[in-house]
Amino acid sequence: MYLAGLSKSKIMKENKMLIYIKEVLRNMPAGWLSTTTHRLDIYDEKLAKTQFLDQFETLYSNNNATSEALSELPTAYDYIRLGHPLSCLLEWAIAKLNNIRSENAISFSSKTIPALAILRKNSLDNKNTQIIYTGELPAFFDAEVLQAVYGYQFDLKKVENTEAISAFEGSTVFISQHDAISSTNLNPNIDFFINGYGQLGSVLLVNGEKNEAYISEIQHVRRRESIAMTPANCLAALESLIEQTHFDTEKSNVETNKTLVLDSIATITKAHTKALVASSGLSIQYAILMGLIDDALEKHKGKAIKIIVPPNCYGGTNDQARRVAACIDNVEIVDLLVDGDNDMVQSIDTVLAKIATEDAIPYIIAEIPTNPRVEVPDLIQLKNVLSVPRKTATGEMAIDPVFILDQTFCPNVHFLGEDDVLSTVRTISFASGSKFPSGGQCTAGYCVGNKKTEALMEKIEKHLLLCDNEATPLQYEILAKQLPSMNQRIEDAYKNTREFVNFIHEVLPAAKINFVSEELAEQGFTPSVFSLDLPTKGNTDEEREEYKRALNLKLINLMITKIPNESKYCVSYGQLKGCYWTIPATSTQGTTKEGDKDYIARVALSPNMDLELHKKVFLDFVATM
Missing domain, CATH: 3.40.640.10 (Type I PLP-dependent aspartate aminotransferase-like (Major domain))
Structure with a gap:
């Protein structure tokens, strides 16, 4: 489909990529499609997406798509809604098709939010925006509300084709709808291409070096106001790309x-x-x-x-x-x-x-x-x-x-x-x-x-x-x-949590535990998460804080090492099984002011886990203090 009109060498390169992606999808870890909890012990936030893709690119260069190699890739993002292996792979593939950097391709579950991300930055920068489209805009794109409520100012124009688009003093955004993934004609007069892909979502292409300053801002909108294209939809898009077919619009229930x-x-x-x-x-x-x-x-x-x-x-x-x-x-x-x-x-x-x-x-x-x-x-x-x-x-x-x-x-x-x-x-x-x-x-x-x-x-x-x-x-x-089993799972997870909290009180009474009282639990407040403020030592506040932070990590590392099938270093809660550990200050409070952050351990238990083993490992931890 998109290969028509390409040079022979270009076709060979694209074919190599498609064959490799097909092999990757055949061997990918099951978690790429099903996991919503990203491991923080193999994640560096400063290198979000890039660390994953750098190592993936090495595998591609070596034509290595084995399950083992793919399983060893680092976490791509700390939150699945922001991004995940399959969204990275889709963005990488589309970037290759268009001969742009992978950072310049950003997938969304929404077909509106990419435009809002650009409008937001231009509104704050007092920069003009024109939104150009062919065919019909999505029915839910309401220019009047975007201007009156969101405060975004822009010109809206319909054209027959992209050749009709001339240079503009500001940002030109081109929105179009597609039923398959193909390369895009990157007209230099267009700064941003938003390609809508039906029920799957959309992919935004940032065109040209002069617009790369927008990338982190666009990513932040995706992080806070929307989500990346979902794993299942990214998989559908990649399979469509490999097979050179239109998207499957099979009716769901x-x-x-x-x-x-x-x-x-x-x-x-x-x-x-x-x-x-x-x-x-x-x-x-x-x-x-x-x-x-x-x-x-x-x-x-x-x-x-x-x-x-x-x-x-x-x-x-x-x-x-x-x-x-x-x-x-x-x-x-x-x-x-x-x-x-x-x-x-x-x-x-x-x-x-x-x-x-x-x-x-x-x-x-x-x-x-x-x-x-x-x-x-x-x-x-x-x-x-x-x-x-x-x-x-x-x-x-x-x-x-x-x-x-x-x-x-x-x-x-x-x-x-x-x-x-x-x-x-x-x-x-x-x-x-x-x-x-x-x-x-x-x-x-x-x-x-x-x-x-x-x-x-x-x-x-x-x-x-x-x-x-x-x-x-x-x-x-x-x-x-x-949803029908949710209340029962909440009840069962609470019982595990209460038992674990009571156990910690018994074996490490110096620890401060934040959890609901028995009285609150009787009123129906039965969470399965608690925070643990470990005892510390040192001559100054700084020494005590440093010691406690190191102790947090020591505990988490011990748990995830000794119980790797159940204990995870993740931002999570309410899972069907396992036990999840995090430090709010470095995960859920990532953008919170430093003075308001909590450098304590947060523990979330599920209804299905080996509680006795977790007690045993915690007791081992206490013995090392």
Whole structure:
């Protein structure tokens, strides 16, 4: 298909690549397709993607595609939603076809977000953008909303072919739709090509050295507001490329699976709104924020919007909120101190009182239980402080808050039903589906709201669809299969965690463990993650901190070495089996300010693991202290 018109030597080179990719796909490790948990012990964040591809390129040069060689490649990215071996392989292959660097090809599950990534950077840089397309733009591409809500300015033009595109003072983005992967005519007047590939997603090509400064910014949008093309879809794209065929548009049972997923979420949450299911937890959070901002711009024109967020919460949540605020003039971040010596309820009261006097719009994002210290506020007090009528400086009624609840750690707890604690406060709950909902088998996330948020949920759905961030058919299929057993898995994993925590208390009483109390567990808060602050020594604070950090790594290395089939150094939680260890400061809090980071060990247990062996190895660790 794409080989037509190429020189003989070029055809030979492309054929060699296709034959090699075919062999790679035949021998690839099973985890390339199924794993959502990336090992951090073989990952260097500064070399994300490049370290994997450098070593892959060596294998290609040596025509080595054995299972053993492929299994030894380092982790490509720390999060599967950002990238993975198959997305790297697809980007590498497309880059080879187009004779560009592999960094210049970036795959997305969404067909809209690549354009938004360029528009975001140009908006911050005050640079002009023109978006040019042939045929039809995707139905969900809403230029009016992108300009009015997101603040992105651009010209939109339709052309018959790329030859009609002339030089432009700014960035030229060309969007086109394809039913197969082929080489692209890289017109030098076009800065960015966004090739849409039906249900599979899209691939963005960065054209020319002058545009390479955009690459890290585009990657960051993919990291925070969307996901890479999924492993299954990358595999379909690669197979289509090898066989020189159009994409298989075989009808899936997506509507049936979607109905099953929505019914399961309704049963689990007791929420009154239809659930919205996105490609990842951060994808749904982005839709929530943009939907709420859209609502505020419509109903409270000219008023400041305050996103209230804990500075030490999960880095993705924290970073995304700040990135949204950076792009929209009247949106600001307000820190919410929730952990350790700070009480969430008291902090919310203080913050809401100040925002009320400013006559601003308060949107609060908080995790319950908190991460990584696994704390739960007094829920009656929380409800009361969110319900208090407040006055502006001029004595008018202040705008009531919207509470955006991240309950990834405990998605089984009821907050939103008719008689539940937050039923009378505008509350939207969301959860990352890569945790308990899917048992770690996909990245999809979902959100629901109580009765008071029905209109808001319509806005959120609008932005979820505009960003083309809805869950993929396979993600719906996985969730349909896994959600019905979620509550039982949560219960079983909690039992293992409680037993392990009690054991550590017994054998290492000097360690500080952050976990829910027995009383909270009886109220339904049964997480299977705890944080471990190991005892330390030294003459100064610096020495003690250094000793503790080294001890964390020593413990993790011992666990993953002695129990390699179960213990993993991964950012994970809610898996079907195994035990996962991480240090929040170097993983989930990657973009958090240094002073707010937690250099402690976070441990996540599953319902299916050899708990006695983990106890034994932990006891061995204690003996070396």
